[in-house]
Structures are given as C-alpha cells and as structure tokens.
Amino acid sequence: MKPEEIAALLVEKFGTGILESKSDGLLPFSVVEPAGILDVCGFIRHDERLQMDHLECLSGVDYKDRIEVVYTLYSMKHRHRYTLKVRLPRENPKVHSVESFWGVANWHEREAFDLLGVAFEGHSDLRRILCPDDWEGHPLRKDYTFPKSYRDMPV
Amino acid sequence: MQVEYSGDTMTLNMGPQHPSTHGVLRLELKTDGEVVAEAIPHIGYLHRCFEKHAENVDYAGVVPYTDRMDYCAAMNMELGYVLAVEKLMGIQVNNRVRCIRIIMAELSRIQSHLIAAGTYGNDIGSFTPFLWCFRDRETILDLFEETCGARLLYNYNWIGGLMFDVKPGFEKKVIDFIDYFEPQVDNLNKLLSDNHIFIKRTANVGIMPPETAISYGVTGPNLRGSGVKFDVRKDEPYLGYEEFDFDVPVGLGEHGPVGSCWDRYMVRIREVKESCKIIRQAVARMTPGDVHEALPKRLKPPAGEVYMRTECPRGELGYYIVSDGGLKPYRVKVKSPCFTVMSAFREISRGAMIADIVAILGSVDVVLGEIDR
Numbered sequence: 001m002k003p004e005e006i007a008a009l010l011v012e013k014f015g016t017g018i019l020e021s022k023s024d025g026l027l028p029f030s031v032v033e034p035a036g037i038l039d040v041c042g043f044i045r046h047d048e049r050l051q052m053d054h055l056e057c058l059s060g061v062d063y064k065d066r067i068e069v070v071y072t073l074y075s076m077k078h079r080h081r082y083t084l085k086v087r088l089p090r091e092n093p094k095v096h097s098v099e100s101f102w103g104v105a106n107w108h109e110r111e112a113f114d115l116l117g118v119a120f121e122g123h124s125d126l127r128r129i130l131c132p133d134d135w136e137g138h139p140l141r142k143d144y145t146f147p148k149s150y151r152d153m154p155v
Numbered sequence: 156m157q158v159e160y161s162g163d164t165m166t167l168n169m170g171p172q173h174p175s176t177h178g179v180l181r182l183e184l185k186t187d188g189e190v191v192a193e194a195i196p197h198i199g200y201l202h203r204c205f206e207k208h209a210e211n212v213d214y215a216g217v218v219p220y221t222d223r224m225d226y227c228a229a230m231n232m233e234l235g236y237v238l239a240v241e242k243l244m245g246i247q248v249n250n251r252v253r254c255i256r257i258i259m260a261e262l263s264r265i266q267s268h269l270i271a272a273g274t275y276g277n278d279i280g281s282f283t284p285f286l287w288c289f290r291d292r293e294t295i296l297d298l299f300e301e302t303c304g305a306r307l308l309y310n311y312n313w314i315g316g317l318m319f320d321v322k323p324g325f326e327k328k329v330i331d332f333i334d335y336f337e338p339q340v341d342n343l344n345k346l347l348s349d350n351h352i353f354i355k356r357t358a359n360v361g362i363m364p365p366e367t368a369i370s371y372g373v374t375g376p377n378l379r380g381s382g383v384k385f386d387v388r389k390d391e392p393y394l395g396y397e398e399f400d401f402d403v404p405v406g407l408g409e410h411g412p413v414g415s416c417w418d419r420y421m422v423r424i425r426e427v428k429e430s431c432k433i434i435r436q437a438v439a440r441m442t443p444g445d446v447h448e449a450l451p452k453r454l455k456p457p458a459g460e461v462y463m464r465t466e467c468p469r470g471e472l473g474y475y476i477v478s479d480g481g482l483k484p485y486r487v488k489v490k491s492p493c494f495t496v497m498s499a500f501r502e503i504s505r506g507a508m509i510a511d512i513v514a515i516l517g518s519v520d521v522v523l524g525e526i527d528r
Contacts, residue, residue, distance in 0.1 A: 026242060026461045053369050057462065059475050059488035070475065072462050072490075076369055076383065079390055083462070104372035107498035115206070130199040130527060139204050140486075 001049065003028035006082045009050070013043060019087075029070075029083035037086055038096045044073065044082070045101040051077045055098070058108035060116035062142045067093045069118060088118065097123040115140040164192055167509075171200050175278045175513040178523030180497075182512065191512060194504040196497050201527035209487040214240055214454045215314060217487065222308040224489065225525040227270050230263035230299070231467040232525075233312045238393055239463035239474040240314045243456045251444030252316055253394050257437045258329060259299075259311065260394075261430040265336070266295040267468035268423040271520040275420060276347045278517040279356050284347040291339055294332050298325070315450040326438050333431050340427055348424055357417040358410035361515035363503045365414065371499035374492050375470025376426060377519055380406040380419030387466040399436050401429045416518035423520070455482055469493055469520060489528060493521040 001009075004023035010030055011018050017036040022029055032040045044052045052073035061068045071084040086095050097120040099105045109120040110129040117138035120126055128135060134151075137144055147155055169182040176182070179200035185193040205224065209217045221236045222229040234256060241248070248256075273288030296306045302321050303311040311318050347353055363373070368381045378385055386403040388396040404425035406418030458480035464473040470492025477486040496519050504515050 026459060055372055056464070056471070057473050057475055057488065057490035059486075059490075061477055061486045061488075072473070072475065076385060102372065103367070103370040103502070104495050104498050107494065115204075128199075130202040130204075132199070139207050144207075 001078065001080050003082060006030075006050065006080070010040065010044075014040060027083055029085050031085045031087060034086045034088060034095050037084075037098065040084065041071070041098045041101050044084070049078075050082075051075045052082065053077065053102075055102035055104055055108070056081075058105060058112060060112040060118055060140065062090070062116060062140060064090075064142055066090060067116060067118060069095060069112060071098070092119070093117065094119045094121060096121045097126075099123060114138070117141065163187065169512065175516060176523075177274065177517075177521070180516075180521075180523055180526075182516075184509065184512070186509060189508050191504060191507050191509055194501060194507075194512060196500050198494075198497065198523070198526050201523050203528070205528040206487055206489065209484055211483065213482050214456070214484060217484065218312065218314075219308065219310050221489075222310060223524060224491070224528055225467065225469065225493070225522045226307060227522050228263050228267040228468045229308050230259050230311065231267075231465065232472065233309065234260055235463065235465040235467065235472045235474055237312045237314045238465060239461055239476050240454075240456060242463050243459060243461045243476060243478060244314075244451065244454075246315045246449050246451065248316060248449050249444045250440070250442050251320075252446050252449070254437045254441045255317060255321060255446070256312060257394055257396070257399075258434055259302075261434045261437070262295050262298065262329070264430050264468045265427050266292045268427050271423055271468075272343065272347070272420065275517040275520070276353070278513050279353055281347060281350065281353065284343060287339070287343060287346070291336055294336075298328060298332070301325070301328075313450065314454060316448065317446040320446045326441065329434060329438055333434055337428065337431055340424065344424065348421060354410050354417060357420065357514055357518065358415050359412070360507065360511045361416045361503050361518060362412050363414040363419075363499065367499060367502055368414070371502065372495035373470070373499055374495065375467065376422045377419055377470060377496050379404065380422045380518075381414035382406050382408070382418075387464055387471050391464065393463075393465060396433075399433050401432050404429065416514050419518045419520075455480070464490070467492060469522065469525070470496065491525045491528065493523075493526045497521055497526055 007021040007023050017033050018030050020031040044050050052075045054074040054076050056074050057072040059070045067088045069086050074081045112118045114128040164185045164187050167184040167186050170176045171179040171181045181197040183195040184191050205220050218233050221232045225232050269288040269292045273285040276284035300306045303309050363381050365381045365383050368378050382405050384405050404422050406413050456478045460477045462475045464471050473490030475488040479485040
C-alpha cells in the first residue's frame with residue numbers, strides 16, 4: 001500500500017485518534033494520540049491489508065518542548081513501510097509499551113528509557129540497558145549536563 | 156529441545172572477558188547442571204553515546220564515528236550514513252562513485268564474512284580455517300589501504316562523493332583477487348563447512364524459527380538463515396543494486412532444521428560468492444568521472460527527517476536523521492542489526508548446553524562496538 005492509503009485507512013479506523021498525517025516527503029508518518037498507541041499498533045500489526053510485522057526502529061527525539069517516540073514499521077509480507085509517532089510532554093513522558101506486538105520493542109524501549117527517560121507502561125523489564133544501572137540523568141536530553149565524575153572516577 | 160530441569164539452578168557469568176564473546180559482552184547464565192535454562196545478555200560495556208557525539212559535530216564529522224561502530228565492516232557503516240544525508244539533501248552521485256562504493260561495500264562484506272567464518276571455526280575448535288580466512292582478508296585490507304591509507308577505519312565515503320579516486324590498476328588488482336579467491340571458498344567448504352564434527356556441533360543447535368526472527372527484528376544473514384528471503388539490496392535497492400544480477404541465499408536446512416547455527420553460517424559463505432559476482436559486474440560498469448563532482452560546497456541539509464537503511468554484512472543498518480536546518484544533525488539514531496539479534500538471544504538459547512552457547516553466539520556474528528555504540 002502507498003503511504004497516503006495507509007494514512008487514510010488509519011484515519012478511517014481511528015478518526016480523531018490520529019492527530020496529524022503527512023503522506024509526502026522523505027518520511028511519511030502519522031501522529032497518534034498517546035493513549036491510543038496500543039490499539040493503533042495492534043491494528044497495524046494484525047490487519048490483513050497492513051501486516052507490519054517488522055519493527056525496524058524505535059527512536060526517541062527530544063524537541064525541547066516535547067519528546068517524540070518514532071516507530072518505523074515495515075511489512076515483510078506486503079513490502080511496504082510506514083512511520084508512527086507519539087508526542088509526549090517533557091516532564092514525566094509516559095506511553096504504553098508495544099512489546100506484545102514486536103519482541104524487539106523490549107530492548108528498543110529500554111534504550112529510549114535509558115537515554116531519554118521515556119517510561120513505557122506495561123514493559124516487562126524496564127531498566128537501563130546501555131548506561132550503568134546507577135547512572136544519573138538521560139544523556140540524549142538536550143539539557144543534559146555531563147557529570148564530572150562517576151563513582152569518584154573523573155569522566 | 157525438550158529438557159527436564161531439576162529446579163536447582165546456579166547463576167554463572169560468562170564474560171565480560173570471555174574469548175568467545177568477541178568483545179565485551181556479559182551473559183548471565185542460569186544453569187541447571189550442564190543445561191542453560193536462561194541466558195540473559197548484559198550489554199553497554201563499550202557504550203560511548205555516539206548519538207550524543209553526533210549532535211555536537213557537523214555532518215561530515217559524524218563519518219569517522221560511524222566507522223567505529225562496526226569496526227569489522229567500517230566501509231558499510233559510513234556508506235549507510237552518507238547515503239542517508241545525501242537522501243536528505245537530494246544529492247545525486249555519478250556512476251563512477253556508485254561503482255566504487257559498491258566494489259568497496261562488497262569487498263568489505265567479503266572480509267567481514269571471512270572474520271565471521273574464521274573466528275566461528277576457531278570457537279568450535281578448528282584453528283586452520285581462521286588462518287586461511289585471515290590470509291585472504293589481508294589482500295582486501297591492502298586494497299583499502301592503497302586507496303585511502305587506512306586498513307580498518309577509513310573515512311573514505313564522503314557526503315556527495317569519495318575521499319580519493321582509486322589508484323590506476325585498482326580494477327585489475329580487484330579482478331585478480333576475485334579470480335584467486337573464488338576457488339578458495341570451495342577449499343574452505345571442504346575444510347570447515349562440510350566437516351563432520353563442525354556439522355554435528357552446529358546443525359541442531361540454536362534454532363531460530365522465522366516468526367521469532369521477524370518479531371525480534373533480526374535481519375541480514377541471520378534472518379536469511381531462517382529461510383526468509385529478504386535482502387535490502389533486492390527489496391529496497393539503493394546505489395543501483397537493482398541493475399545487478401545476484402542471488403539471495405537462504406538457509407535450506409540440509410543438515411537439520413532450518414534456522415540452525417549451520418544455516419546461518421552457510422548463508423554467509425554463499426553470500427561471499429554472490430559478492431564476487433557483484434564486484435565483477437561493478438568493475439565492468441566503471442566509467443571515468445570525477446569523484447568530487449557532487450561534493451556540496453556547504454553541508455547544510457534542509458529541515459526534515461529521513462530513515463535510510465542499507466544491507467550491511469551483519470544485517471540491516473538504519474539511520475534515522477533529524478535535521479533542523481543547521482550545520483549539525485539535530486538527532487542521529489542508529490538501528491543496529493547486532494542490537495536486535497542480541498535481543499533475540501535469550502529466546503534462541505533457551506535449553507541449550509553451556510558449550511552450545513558458544514556455538515550460538517558465534518553463529519549470530521555480533522560486533523559489540525555496534526551494539527553498544
């Protein structure tokens with residue numbers, strides 16, 4: 001399916017749950033309401049016409065006024081791709097985990113939690129993955145200040 | 156595999172300093188006697204937050220950092236990044252640049268698969284293939300060194316072109332190498348791939364069903380080892396790969412269930428031969444041209460975002476780049492193929508013997524520099 005068809009299908013199914021769609025440009029995407037991410041992902045994963053069974057990438061981006069979580073999806077069966085986004089507040093960002101649809105989301109979400117501080121609700125094992133367990137702060141936040149020392153070792 | 160557990164488990168740490176982990180990886184093994192009930196990977200020992208560094212240098216300055224992710228296939232790492240930025244800026248490179256990039260990428264794939272096969276044999280207990288593989292790899296590194304001065308971390312692919320054109324006589328040297336190398340693959344098969352002990356150690360171990368592989372985002376030779384015919388070079392071609400004639404080998408399960416360690420290993424060996432085919436065609440297509448022709452005067456992509464994926468030796472490498480119209484990238488996110496396959500490790504190693512953990516880990520061929528970034 002073409003990106004504009006996927007966007008139309010999502011709007012038809014979820015109505016106001018899709019906040020914005022952009023079907024042209026280098027990366028066509030739809031912005032999903034954070035509360036509805038589980039329903040939209042379940043639809044996009046299991047619907048016969050879409051079957052996005054491959055979660056290519058899950059990235060977090062800090063835009064200074066908000067945090068975006070970007071889901072890059074691909075269908076191995078239909079060979080088409082689409083991108084979903086959720087926009088979260090910078091203070092205490094929270095969104096439901098999509099681990100139940102794609103096994104790889106487990107580690108991707110741990111990474112987004114570790115580096116950007118996004119809390120994924122319902123995640124089976126949400127702890128830091130790249131930084132040490134006792135590391136403070138989330139390095140990919142734009143206002144992150146580098147620590148001078150870690151466990152009395154100069155950094 | 157069906158195993159009965161006595162219920163008396165012991166925790167055993169394998170790594171971070173263990174020769175078979177090929178880097179610094181810690182596996183927390185919950186063992187019940189000789190059987191591993193659970194193998195939990197702990198990563199991050201090589202983490203240097205490359206993505207944060209990338210936000211603080213200009214676009215061209217990111218390339219050397221990408222080299223240092225997968226240091227066994229640095230050429231492919233930087234290729235993915237420059238293609239992503241070129242897509243963002245709408246830069247078209249000429250035929251010569253495309254051909255040289257393909258030759259370099261495929262040579263890099265061959266040498267990376269040679270490391271994988273050689274060290275895998277070494278892990279399983281045969282030492283000679285390791286020496287053979289490293290002997291042949293040396294010629295490829297010499298070709299890289301002659302072209303750009305570096306043997307491991309190149310900074311050769313630039314945004315909009317290449318650092319240098321190839322030296323006169325390069326094409327002949329490449330073809331001479333391929334002529335010499337293709338029969339060597341058959342020798343390696345005689346020595347290692349068809350070796351009875353090697354097959355016994357790998358053909359019924361670490362089975363990854365295709366559904367598990369897709370759910371865990373496993374890509375590249377590991378996915379194809381499970382019998383899924385998917386290759387970014389075929390399914391979403393870049394650099395003009397669609398004009399080239401080559402096959403996508405998949406695991407066939409000759410010696411056991413499809414998706415075993417042997418299948419994953421064998422896909423790499425077969426891929427090496429396909430790479431040789433691509434290199435011959437790319438050399439034949441080379442035309443004169445200026446490799447600096449499309450270099451932008453000022454590297455300032457328009458505001459926007461792009462996701463670009465390429466087929467690296469270890470799988471699908473994705474770059475998600477956000478630009479705010481400035482001189483530095485606003486955000487660079489790397490989807491690393493080794494990271495995703497490592498997340499599936501717990502699934503595929505459940506119920507294996509401790510010695511088989513080494514066989515499974517070698518067969519998925521991870522590089523920790525890329526997992527930890």
